[in-house]
Each structure stands twice: as structure tokens, then as C-alpha cells.
Amino acid sequence: MKKSAIGLPLNYRIKVVSARDVLETFDALKGDVTTTILDPWYNKGIGGTRNDYNEWLKIVVKKAAQCSQHVFIWGFPEIVCHVLNDLPPQFNLVAWLTWYYKNCPSVIRGWRSAQYTCIHISKNCTKLYPEHFLNEVQLERQRQGKLRYLPGPPTVLEVPLNIGFVGKKEQTGHPAQKPEKVIIPLILMSTKENDIVLDPMCGAGTTGMVCKRLRRRAILCDNSAQWVEITRKRLKKLSRGIDNHE
Numbered sequence: 467m468k469k470s471a472i473g474l475p476l477n478y479r480i481k482v483v484s485a486r487d488v489l490e491t492f493d494a495l496k497g498d499v500t501t502t503i504l505d506p507w508y509n510k511g512i513g514g515t516r517n518d519y520n521e522w523l524k525i526v527v528k529k530a531a532q533c534s535q536h537v538f539i540w541g542f543p544e545i546v547c548h549v550l551n552d553l554p555p556q557f558n559l560v561a562w563l564t565w566y567y568k569n570c571p572s573v574i575r576g577w578r579s580a581q582y583t584c585i586h587i588s589k590n591c592t593k594l595y596p597e598h599f600l601n602e603v604q605l606e607r608q609r610q611g612k613l614r615y616l617p618g619p620p621t622v623l624e625v626p627l628n629i630g631f632v633g634k635k636e637q638t639g640h641p642a643q644k645p646e647k648v649i650i651p652l653i654l655m656s657t658k659e660n661d662i663v664l665d666p667m668c669g670a671g672t673t674g675m676v677c678k679r680l681r682r683r684a685i686l687c688d689n690s691a692q693w694v695e696i697t698r699k700r701l702k703k704l705s706r707g708i709d710n711h712e
Contacts, residue, residue: 482687485689503649532554539585540584564581567625619651674686
């Protein structure tokens with residue numbers, strides 16, 4: 467059965483659509499978005515592996531580039547790096563971001579895992595927003611023309627994993643859930659208020675939570691009906707304290 471088109475009316479801030487495969491989400495998308503965040507299974511450990519992972523991920527990135535100005539791709543560095551060998555036309559590498567955390571208990575070949583990678587690519591000449599990271603003093607200096615340079619955020623995001631008592635209020639039980647603090651810089655750097663963010667692999671909905679707090683619009687989906695429903699409930703709980711645009 468053909469899936470209905472996915473659009474986002476102006477009066478919606480966050481839209482969570484029914485569960486579907488990531489490629490089906492792109493095929494059903496109606497209109498363009500500013501930023502797409504891709505957070506697939508990483509082809510090792512939880513989520514399993516597939517022999518055609520590199521080719522499949524390149525297809526997903528290409529689809530994202532056809533409808534987005536910015537694309538962020540999460541993964542382990544030795545796996546996600548292959549995306550850079552064949553970037554979509556008119557897209558360039560903006561930054562290689564590293565999420566660094568000290569509190570991971572797992573050990574791989576004697577080394578304790580402490581990082582994920584997020585590759586930021588964007589269409590040629592697409593605007594970035596480093597000014598979103600300025601404090602009030604810096605903003606005032608900018609208004610006066612006295613700010614000599616924009617002190618943007620570092621490419622290393624030092625945020626602990628949400629495990630144990632860390633990030634307890636955010637935890638949903640998703641085995642690969644990102645803390646909101648590692649998504650916030652991606653949204654701030656690539657969007658302004660009311661821009662649209664697409665997360666077709668939304669997991670527990672962290673991107674939606676960040677977009678709601680930062681007054682961005684978002685389209686969320688996942689191939690798991692369970693996590694789509696958890697995302698809806700999580701956003702509904704947040705909306706009671708912020709707005710009622712669902």
C-alpha cells in the first residue's frame with residue numbers, strides 16, 4: 467500500500483508520522499527541509515550488520531541531499547568515513563564532529579569506547595549560524611561592530627552518555643539514544659527559528675525534543691512503530707510545558 471505524502475503545514479511545529487523505512491520517508495516527503503539528521507544503526511554491535519551498508523548509507527545520504535541544505539550523518543568513525551568518498555553533487559564537508567564521552571562501560575579489544583562521529587555536509591554556500599552560540603556580551607559587541615571574529619563551538623562535543631543516573635530524566639530505554647546536548651549544536655549551527663528539520667531515523671525523538679525547545683519545526687519518523695509511539699508520548703509530555711502545536 468502506498469504511503470501518504472509527508473508535509474508540514476505552517477501551524478505545525480512537530481509532526482510525527484507513522485513508522486516506515488527511511489527511503490520510504492524520503493519518497494513520501496512533500497517539499498524541502500533545511501536540515502536532515504541521519505542516525506542509522508552503526509553496522510556493528512546493537513542493530514546488527516549488513517554487507518551492503520556502505521552502499522546503502524550512500525543512497526540514504528544522497529536522498530537526504532536532494533531535499534536538504536544540511537545533512538548530519540552519525541556513526542562510528544571507521545564506518546561512516548566512507549561517506550566522504552562519494553559526496554552528493556554540490557555538497558561539501560563542513561565539519562567532522564566528534565562526540566566524546568567518558569562514561570561508557572563497554573570495552574572493545576582492550577580499549578574503552580569513548581566517541582562517535584557526526585559528519586556535517588552542506589550544499590555549496592549554504593548559511594551557517596555561529597552567531598547562535600554567542601552570549602549576550604558578544605552579541606552586543608557584534609551589534610556595535612566590535613566583534614572581530616565569531617567564536618563558534620568546538621568540533622568536539624563533550625557530553626556524557628545517558629546511562630545510570632546520568633541524564634535520567636531523558637532516558638527512554640532506547641539502546642542508542644543521544645543526549646539532547648549533542649543534538650542542540652547541530653540544530654543551532656544549521657537552522658534558525660521556524661526552519662524545518664527532518665529526522666527519518668528518530669529513535670526516541672531526541673531531535674524533536676530539541677526542535678521543540680528551540681522553536682524549530684520538525685518531521686520525525688522511524689522504522690519502528692514502538693519508538694514512533696514513544697516519540698509521540700515524549701513530545702506530548704513536553705508540550706504541556708511549552709506549546710500545543712501538535
